[in-house]
Amino acid sequence: MPDHEFTPDDVRAALDAFIDGSTEAAAPMMRGFAELQEKRAARLSDAGARLEERLGEDHPRVMDLRQSSLAADGLRRSLRETAARDSRIPRLEALQWMVLGRVLDRAGEPATGMTVRLFDRDRRYDDLLGVTTTDEYGDFVVIYHERDFAEAGEDLPELYVMVEDREGNQVYSSRDGLRFEAGRAEYFQIVLDEQ
Numbered sequence: 001m002p003d004h005e006f007t008p009d010d011v012r013a014a015l016d017a018f019i020d021g022s023t024e025a026a027a028p029m030m031r032g033f034a035e036l037q038e039k040r041a042a043r044l045s046d047a048g049a050r051l052e053e054r055l056g057e058d059h060p061r062v063m064d065l066r067q068s069s070l071a072a073d074g075l076r077r078s079l080r081e082t083a084a085r086d087s088r089i090p091r092l093e094a095l096q097w098m099v100l101g102r103v104l105d106r107a108g109e110p111a112t113g114m115t116v117r118l119f120d121r122d123r124r125y126d127d128l129l130g131v132t133t134t135d136e137y138g139d140f141v142v143i144y145h146e147r148d149f150a151e152a153g154e155d156l157p158e159l160y161v162m163v164e165d166r167e168g169n170q171v172y173s174s175r176d177g178l179r180f181e182a183g184r185a186e187y188f189q190i191v192l193d194e195q
Contacts, residue, residue, distance in 0.1 A: 027083040034079035037072045044069035085137050092143070092184065100141045101188030103134050103163055103172075110138030111192060114171075115164040118142040120149040120157040121178055129157070156181040161188055 048065035055062055092098055099118050103111040114134045120127040127149055130142035149157040159179040163172035171192055179186055 027087045030079045030083040030086070034076045034083065037076035037079065041069045041072035041076060044072060081137065085139055088135075088139065088141070090141060090143060095146045096143055096184075097146065097149075097157070097182075098141060098143050098185045099129075099159060099161070099182075099188065100139070100185070101161070101190060103138045103140065103190045103192065106191065106193045108191070110134070110136065111163075112136055112138060113166050114138075114140075115168075116140045116142070117162045117164070118144065119160050119162070119175075121160060121175070122151070129159075156183075158182070159186060161190070163190060163192070 044065050048062055048069060051059070051065060052062045057063075089100060090098070101116075103114050103116065105111045112134055115131065116134060117131050118129040120129055129144040129148050132140045132142050134140045159182045160174045160177070161172070162170055162175070165171050172190055174188070174190075179188075
């Protein structure tokens with residue numbers, strides 16, 4: 001038998017600490033890996049240029065090196081973007097809750113400057129938990145507090161989001177697809193025109 005029994009709060013606290021630690025470590029590792037990919041892309045490009053002089057630009061080996069260099073550069077850009085996006089995620093303090101997500105247009109590109117409203121559905125009137133705007137990556141974060149949704153007979157929030165364009169037109173709502181018994185941190189991936 002173990003000497004100590006863990007409560008759900010103990011497990012939650014340990015999980016929160018683990019997530020905080022991994023988030024702190026992830027961004028520097030991604031940036032380091034991005035630097036390696038940048039060097040790799042440069043080496044492949046240089047090798048391709050030297051081989052092109054001897055074999056010509058249409059030779060399969062030259063084309064393979066060019067494609068590998070482009071792939072390494074694409075991975076570098078992706079890693080840098082992910083590190084930048086991850087470093088913006090705020091840390092939650094006691095009694096804080098968070099919804100984060102990303103809004104993309106139907107082509108899969110970030111929808112910037114969109115207004116995102118977060119609600120908790122209630123029996124009488126839905127509570128507005130927060131309003132924010134999407135950034136250059138289409139990302140958004142809303143921090144709210146337990147007091148914003150806690151009321152008699154309700155333990156956990158039932159969340160939905162609404163998105164408005166720059167002119168104030170509603171372009172998305174997840175009201176019909178509630179996030180029941182939402183956790184302390186929830187993620188919404190929103191693709192406009194796909195509800």
